[in-house]
Amino acid sequence: MDIQQEVVQAKAWTKKGKEYIKKRSILKRGIMLYPSLYLAFSHHEDALKATVQHICLCRNEDLLLPDASILEMSQDQFDQLDGYELRFEKNQNSFLVGYNRFKDNEEMIGYIEIVGNPIQKEQYEQL
Numbered sequence: 647m648d649i650q651q652e653v654v655q656a657k658a659w660t661k662k663g664k665e666y667i668k669k670r671s672i673l674k675r676g677i678m679l680y681p682s683l684y685l686a687f688s689h690h691e692d693a694l695k696a697t698v699q700h701i702c703l704c705r706n707e708d709l710l711l712p713d714a715s716i717l718e719m720s721q722d723q724f725d726q727l728d729g730y731e732l733r734f735e736k737n738q739n740s741f742l743v744g745y746n747r748f749k750d751n752e753e754m755i756g757y758i759e760i761v762g763n764p765i766q767k768e769q770y771e772q773l
Contacts, residue, residue: 647765648677683710686724690716728762 654673659666683701687693693716701710732743739757746752 648679649674650677651675681710682729684724684727684729686721726761728764730758730760730764732756733759 652673652675654671656669656671659668685693685696687696697712697714697716700712702708703710734743734754734756736755737757740755741757742753743756744754746754
């Protein structure tokens with residue numbers, strides 16, 4: 647993880663005297679360096695298709711590039727991989743994670759489940 651700063655502007659204009667201005671703020675954001683994303687598939691054919699596709703996170707212009715290796719494992723083995731997962735479930739640790747634009751902006755509630763050490767430093771230190 648790396649903490650980066652960015653300047654953000656409010657959407658709304660405010661009037662200050664005879665001028666209209668947009669207020670600015672400084673936002674500190676944790677950025678993942680060299681993230682690993684593990685995807686689980688029920689069918690081997692779907693996993694094969696995923697090994698040649700990339701993911702583009704357009705808002706930040708980030709790319710996640712594919713890895714051709716496929717690891718076959720049980721659900722229990724997958725659940726033991728170091729990392730974190732957003733679980734869409736309501737419990738005492740849940741919070742509002744967004745709105746579902748496909749279901750009349752219905753609230754999406756979930757919590758983060760952390761397993762092991764989700765921040766792998768070994769890969770970053772070798773570069």
